[in-house]
Amino acid sequence: MRFKVHETTPIKLSCITALGPLIGMMSSCQANTNLNVIKNLLQLSTAQASWLLNIETLLAVIMTSFVGKVSERIGCTLTLSIGTLICAISNLLVIVPEIYSNYLMLLLFRGISAIGIGFLAPATMPTNYMLVQPGKLAITITISSVMIPVAGILVALSAGMVASSIGYQYMFLFVGCISLFTFICQIIWLPYDIQKNKRAKIDFIGVSLMSIGLCSLVIGLLSFSEKEFIPLWAKILLSLGGLIILIIFYFYDQKKSSNKVFQPQLLNKTILTSATLILIVQAANFGERYLTPFNVVYNIKYKNEMTGVIMAIVCCSAFPFSPITNILLKKVIVKRILIIIGLLYGLLMLLNGFMFLYFPSFALYTVVSFINMGLFLSAVIITQTYNFAQCPQKYNQQMGVLNHLMAQIGNVSGIILAVVIQVSVDENLNTPDIQYDPLSVAAVYWTFAGLFVIFVLLASRLGMLPFERGKNGYIEREMSQTESFEESFINSDEMVFTEQFQGEGQIVEGYYI
DSSP states (O other): OOTTTTBHHHHHHHHHHHHHHHHHHHHHHHHTTTTHHHHHHTTTTHHHHHHHHHHHHHHHHHHHHHHHHHHHOHHHHHHHHHHHHHHHHHGGGGGGGHTTOOHHHHHHHHHHHHHHHHHHHHHHHHHHHHHOTTTTTHHHHHHHHHHHHHHHHHHHHHHHHHHHTTHHHHHHHHHHHHHHHHHHHHHHHHOOOOOOTTTOOOOHHHHHHHHHHHHHHHHHHHTTOOOOOOOHHHHHHHHHHHHHHHHEEEEEEEHHSSOOOSSGGGGOOHHHHHHHHHHHHHHHHHHHHHHHHHIOOOOOOOOOOOOHHHHHHHHTTTTHHHHHHHHHHHHHHHHHHHHHHHHHHHHHHHHHHHHHHHOHHHHHHHHHHHHHHHHHHHHHHHHHHHHHHHOGGGGGHHHHHHHHHHHHHHHHHHHHHHHHHHHHHOOOGGGGSSSOOOOHHHHHHHHHHHHHHHHHHHHOOOOOGGTTTBBHHHHHHHHHHHHOOOTTTTTSSSSSOOGGGGGOOEETTTTEO
């Protein structure tokens, strides 16, 4: 029996939708874990090998420029299934010798998989939003967020062993099989006759501006981690050029376009503040994960195999932190929780920096990383719940795209920030067989601690929403001053009209209702 709009229990729904984040994270993690194996097998340079990872980030970001409109036109459930099918096919085919033994073919299929993730990831939360029972969205967001560390555990425990025993291509096969199983489950249980606006149109000028801007910005940022890629002036030009094009896109989309990528109502101060929090916490988490193998081998002086052990332990933080977060969401206002998370995260980043500089410890590093991952997951759950809590149904696809876009930019920014700071502090990182300076790692952690000062300041400026009424820290006056939407599914105790989810919808003053 197919799921029904706002009648599906969060556990049943998550059995289908939570596999999406699992697929996306496994695809990224297994390629990252086996990157050295692939590099040696195909005799690649470091720069060539890195693009097997970068292509996924680049295309996943670019896809956000139009996937929201596509989802609005064909429905978020169909968008989710299309992305899952593309992931399944592209990963399954890597088992073919002509693909896994050829760099360009492997790069091509990594790119195709990234396109699938570009469809799948932004559609996951809108699908949850549409189908889950009223008031239970936080549970589905929690379960989906838990899939990120679960993927890390699975890959940490299996990827290296599989690659060394039977070949790295079988990890692609494993991801493809999970994707295919997920697609079959989606076909059986997901409804495809919900919220479609066949009149939705794509503004190709706006999409082109956003795509070119994102492409230029991401390539420019990624190039900072590869000294031999392009000259410094070209890296700066690409990054600044991309930023300028995105600013032009913003004004065009908001002032001139008749088919906006992001409706003006979506880009209110409250949403943009929360989206910036997502970017900061993603940057810190991915930057820290990038440093993990480096820390284990060069600073703590353990074998590389211990990286997988640490990652497996760290990813288990989801199990205690996720239920704690859900309990806090029922008792305390969002602003207060995020301030506490930001303060703790920042202090632990400071501690990590001093630890690597003065007293490297495998046990302490594992404990701190465990807590940091838990705080990251809590922040993701809370910010996404907060964003969707104030977002009316008609904007949910665009909200999913915005959250995904900020997360991806945060991922790229965190890694680039870590690389640039390390190289700036320790020039020996550009030469082989040189002892690494712990100060370069400490500087990265202290910079991330500084980011959490900004995080706390932004969190303190978040407004209050009606769904927080009655919780610890709630002030009615602040709620009345919060800039948000006039309507929201979670803000109200009433169900929205069922006509909103039936047929093709209507257009009133250019907006879907």
